[in-house]
Amino acid sequence: xxxxxxxxxxxxxxxxxxxxxxxxxESVGHYNPHTDPMLITFKEDRVLYWLNNGAQPTETxxxxxxxxxxxxxxxxxxxxxxxxxxxxxxxxFIADKPAKVARAKAxxxxxxxTKAKKAEAKTEETK
Numbered sequence: 001x002x003x004x005x006x007x008x009x010x011x012x013x014x015x016x017x018x019x020x021x022x023x024x025x026e027s028v029g030h031y032n033p034h035t036d037p038m039l040i041t042f043k044e045d046r047v048l049y050w051l052n053n054g055a056q057p058t059e060t061x062x063x064x065x066x067x068x069x070x071x072x073x074x075x076x077x078x079x080x081x082x083x084x085x086x087x088x089x090x091x092x093f094i095a096d097k098p099a100k101v102a103r104a105k106a107x108x109x110x111x112x113x114t115k116a117k118k119a120e121a122k123t124e125e126t127k
Contacts, residue, residue, distance in 0.1 A: 001030075009031040009032075010029075011030065012026065013028055013050045026046065028047050037101065040064050042070060048070070069094070073086060073090060076089060
């Protein structure tokens with residue numbers, strides 16, 4: 001999916017015997033990494049259905065599900081937590097999400113600054 005050099009990814013439920021880019025059972029979401037912030041859409045009820053039926057997400061999809069809180073909801077439902085508690089924890093997760101995104105952006109900025117300082121020190125050392 002997408003255009004040349006601008007990929008969009010479809011998140012699917014597929015049989016393990018099918019080829020990687022081949023046949024799939026159902027499309028359960030999309031992922032667009034080129035927007036700011038990244039656009040991740042899921043059919044949450046279908047994702048939870050497939051996870052409950054034994055689907056194994058890839059590492060990338062698992063990290064996307066984790067970022068959206070779907071994996072937390074799945075784990076809570078597996079541990080027999082009441083629906084009110086799940087709803088409460090999901091609301092808390094959604095409230096904390098902007099702060100987490102801001103911390104991640106700040107960390108990236110600090111890493112870039114540190115990398116630039118190291119490169120500058122290395123060039124001065126060679127002079």
